[in-house]
Amino acid sequence: MATSDSPEPGAIQQAARDVEKAATAAGTATGSPVLGRVAGVLASGTARSLTGRRISKVAAAVLVSALVAAIAVPVLTVMLAVHGATVLFDADGDDGGYVAAQACFAGSGVEAGLSDEQAQVAEAVLAEIAERDLPAQDAVIAIMTGLTESGLRSLEHGDEAGPDSRGVFQQRAPWGSLEERLDPRAATGLFLDALTNKNLRLYGTSELLNSRDGSRYDVRPWLVAQSVQRSAFDDGRNYRANYEEAVGVVAAMLGPDAVAEAEPERWGVALPQGDSTATGTSCSEDSSVGAATGGWGGFENGRIPIDQLCELSFAVGHYARCDAASAVEELSTAFREEFGTDLEVTDSYRSYEQQVVTKRAKGHLAAVPGTSNHGWGTALDLGGGINRFGTTQHRWMQENAGRFGWVHPEWAQADGAKPEPWHWEFKGCPTRRACN
């Protein structure tokens, strides 16, 4: 079954270029950001580490901005009410950041008959779908494809038709690095790059599958899968054979309301009955993912009077909470002694209004207003080399910033849920002396 062909030359590159736009457009155009929102909340924070362990869960306050509410609150409300999903949006969300997050799936894939291994893969797949705010149909298609290609397992081997095929989607070498293809989350990303590429054509034809606004033309889901995968089955019946199970998995994990958006009944599959009493898996705190938990002074996130903040002397126009500012002044001095230049600050305190604007401009790539540590004045985005993993500057920060109470959150690290080398947070001075 592992017959995924390689994409056309340039397709991957094209997809890579288009993915951000496509994902944004899709999230907007499908009218179902709910899936992404809820599942993103569910999953993205844990996604990259899902391969090694079961999803961790977080219970936290539901933070929904007016902006998101305007788009998604009706269904979100229903889903929260029905499934008891608790959500926690990630702290960051700018220049490449995202609405990270995690919370609880409505249920486990195990409830839909998956093994633990398959359930973990499913979580990774849905996490990536969620992060991109893609619609439920894409979730079903991705799960269906994974079931077909690998039994929803990250296979470390290919088959006769594709000896170099690897991973959940049995992607061949041109799709990506071995590491990516064997990482369920990254492999899903490669799959979705192709799935949402606006140049994707219906298998065997020149018809485009995705409209310019990111929505998909009306095509049977298994033919969509076939168009991406180019298996040996022209009509996609291999995928079709797993459509119903995929619907069941998505329904179990995201809730029947979410999967209803994929319109399974149109394709002859009954909508799974909802369990309105489901409260989801138990959730616990997980400090590995950033959260805007730094409230102080009785202010609301992003609504701190500017005179309560301190401007950075080395980065005029940038503000932070005064203890954080004082600490980063020292950090910058140490940095300058090493590199001859102060820290380059690209973003600092961000007001609620600014975050609304950012959110409006960047869609799912930005944190929900009111949920960023930038709104508490305790996060900075840094440039000057720190904004890339592996640079001397970034390594120096990893080794030294902690002395000044500044840390690179686990979720933002290279192997974290959402790598953001530029994003640093103030966690307080380890010792009085260190920050004075």
Ligand SMILES: [Zn+2]
């Ligand atoms: Zn940031």
